[in-house]
Amino acid sequence: MLRFLTAGESHGEAVISILEGMVAGLRVDTGSIDTQLKRRMQGYGRGDRMKIENDTVRILSGLKDGSTLASPITMMVKNKDASIDTLPPLSCPRPGHADLAGGLKYNQKDMRTILERSSARETVARVSVGSICKLFLSELGIEVISHVKVIGGVDCHTRDLSYEQVRDQAEKSKTRCADGAATKLMVEEIDGAKESGDTLGGCFEVIARGVPAGLGSHTHWDRKLDANIARALMSIQAIKGVSVGIGMGAAIKRGSKCHDEIIYKKGHGFLRRTN
Amino acid sequence: MLRFLTAGESHGEAVISILEGMVAGLRVDTGSIDTQLKRRMQGYGRGDRMKIENDTVRILSGLKDGSTLASPITMMVKNKDASIDTLPPLSCPRPGHADLAGGLKYNQKDMRTILERSSARETVARVSVGSICKLFLSELGIEVISHVKVIGGVDCHTRDLSYEQVRDQAEKSKTRCADGAATKLMVEEIDGAKESGDTLGGCFEVIARGVPAGLGSHTHWDRKLDANIARALMSIQAIKGVSVGIGMGAAIKRGSKCHDEIIYKKGHGFLRRTN
């Protein structure tokens, strides 16, 4: 059983994670974690915070000579801006954030005590943990990729692309979209929204390849793979929906028509590709 | 901390659940659990199995004089058809079910060893557990309702309805839809699909009222309320997507336009109403 705890505030000293339960003997190259941390900071139109951070991980435990010991692995990413104790208080909860609920729950008047932890900067810890897991999965021939499908209503066309094309073209796109034409439109949409002081949402797809049949289990609700994937994804800041396979598309067509192509065109939510 | 285990096969002797961690002194009327079990069996166009079952719960532990003892509560619902040991084997995995993955994982050639447990009959146990929780929540002034929004592409119009109207009209509808006109169209759609040997999907909304601010927590990923709701819902058989608030609708419009009405019209996924 793998488990992990993440820690760290947005303007605290560092973002830290401990991953417990990893096997012994896995080679860990910190460069590969830094690569994932760098990928995390990309994306056209990200906020200013992204620009000052240049995250690199430091592994404080769990390795000897670059290999895992099966003991807990501690990963620390220092924050460039560690001003948490000097930042001015913020008394007004921001809508759409954890401020109000958190402030009420923990009896806090300064919203900064909430937002410092609810911040998406916490995902630095999850990317660190995930990067080690990626190395482990890679040993088993499992690869997990993702690509952006929709931003601000701009959909993409990727149904004619192979798995490798989706993976590689998304990596090169400014908006992590495998469709070059859609990337351009997405960039325009982002620029437009920025100009008018607005924001945009989007939709991305995660694809895992090489996964053995039988992960998770049908025998108890909390062992189901889909359920645990949904929990993990929905726990990411700003994620509002998770779909598996046909997803919400199932609501609008008959079972006999639920093949991938149709759903794919519609671009509703996540989709498990079968090619 | 509340926890529960469910047990039971579709054609086994009974479906059983143990709910551990409930408070002491909660009045439990088994009639109210039976009412929920009955509601579970409704729905226009359900399969034949539904017709033979007339589920009633028997509480085997956790109560004295009709009140909880804080000790584990066992609920047993007997199956009418307990033929598990005499049913013929099934060697061909059914697509879209747990058969193949389960058979591979547990090294089984008779798919019946898998489908007996992966069956949605398991939700009898979850309804039992949920019914006790409903009684507990009711003491705290919390009510959780649900209604069907889409079936087979037929959307409903409920934006002008009050919370009470949604709740009460859905309860009377054949398809658990609060919109009478939509109910009729849904029934037609179901009849049509049945006639042509097809199936339909749909979309339902769950609304909780009276919930105190601060349930869950922003402090760690696995404490987040949305994440745990997504896990619980996605673990239900045949659920393919879960959304919170604006859900997938966020992908197609600007932040400034993300108010309920627009999303509601589109009928994408679940929606937390604010009226």
Added chain:
Amino acid sequence: MLRFLTAGESHGEAVISILEGMVAGLRVDTGSIDTQLKRRMQGYGRGDRMKIENDTVRILSGLKDGSTLASPITMMVKNKDASIDTLPPLSCPRPGHADLAGGLKYNQKDMRTILERSSARETVARVSVGSICKLFLSELGIEVISHVKVIGGVDCHTRDLSYEQVRDQAEKSKTRCADGAATKLMVEEIDGAKESGDTLGGCFEVIARGVPAGLGSHTHWDRKLDANIARALMSIQAIKGVSVGIGMGAAIKRGSKCHDEIIYKKGHGFLRRTN
């Protein structure tokens, strides 16, 4: 991961357990569970309750044709005396029991609401669960036995006995002690205590054979085998101490003298035999 919940009150309808996480394909003979339940009721000088119970298990889920399905296994043992709702209230907490702490915690004035669950009758559920696990371990060549070492100050002499002799002679002894002479003295001690309205404590040893090296793990405190054994044993009603290996004997001699024989003579606590 194996987990289980137990349920049931001493004078409730039944004692129930659900064991979740067992492998598929394990043959389960309910007779072997009943044998363990019978062994649980033995022991010279047990209370009257023991005499009326003749426990037999009924498996309600998790099996098909006598083999496990990997789905949760429900075991139910009916109580002969299911008078929980008609028993008179008990307002005075009994010393040395959970009555007072439980009554204060759960705000109960009738101690019966506490003692019905804190009763050692709950171990019926754990014996049921353990019996299935015993069958599973047996497939792996692992055997777990136990024998009584001390009752009321009467120690036994078993250092010259083989593993098999300890196992077999304890099984035939009235007090589950492998030493026949000690058994006689223990019986006398029990008779004497009973006559004067007193009680006695004792000490037993659990020995597991065939266990592979490396169960548990040194990598995190809550994975340590000794820690989890201590938790499981200390959770049994009336258990006041748990030792592993040399145990408390370590407090009274030098490391160079800590070989089994010496400790064995002293009869302090549990001991992992090495023969």
Added chain:
Amino acid sequence: MLRFLTAGESHGEAVISILEGMVAGLRVDTGSIDTQLKRRMQGYGRGDRMKIENDTVRILSGLKDGSTLASPITMMVKNKDASIDTLPPLSCPRPGHADLAGGLKYNQKDMRTILERSSARETVARVSVGSICKLFLSELGIEVISHVKVIGGVDCHTRDLSYEQVRDQAEKSKTRCADGAATKLMVEEIDGAKESGDTLGGCFEVIARGVPAGLGSHTHWDRKLDANIARALMSIQAIKGVSVGIGMGAAIKRGSKCHDEIIYKKGHGFLRRTN
């Protein structure tokens, strides 16, 4: 629910812990943690490692202006000797350690990959976590103290001492024993053992004051306070036995004679004092 993960190897860069689930608004003085870390390093006759360490904690997350945020608290204690990657391999498993079991489990030939984590230096992390918990308990009027009762067979006489005397005199003793005469004998015993290249065991008592009735619960085995205390204590390196109240002493006397004084004289295991 409080939970924590510990990390770090004996000669790694640091010992780290993350404590998750603490309340908001608790004042945390790192000086008080350092005091506990210093107490950890005391004890007459400790090894050389103790002399080079002068542990001080650095809190990397979870605080703002010295108060907890309810977010995970990371505590890091740097190791003076971080030579893990350059230490020579150790091919021979040391008896009485985790080396052999760990090496077999994790398929390691260099025992250093095991002992670096199984080392008692890991308790630095637990002391860090415990120190925060101590501050929290102190707010609730709960105090937890401990004192040494036996070392190498030398017992102490503390039955005439008050709680405060036990606490304060143990703090001043070289061997953390509240009995001055016994302390002297213990020191002699330790010197003697050291001279002859031998080791000694001992026995200590933990006493909690101000604990509200009803901690833990009788309702399920894994909620029982005694069980969880036993697990936590037995998980500490070199602990071989845990007793609660009368402990193993129950094996040698009648129930009517089980009052504290008698057991106390015998010095068998832990004892919950009642004064």
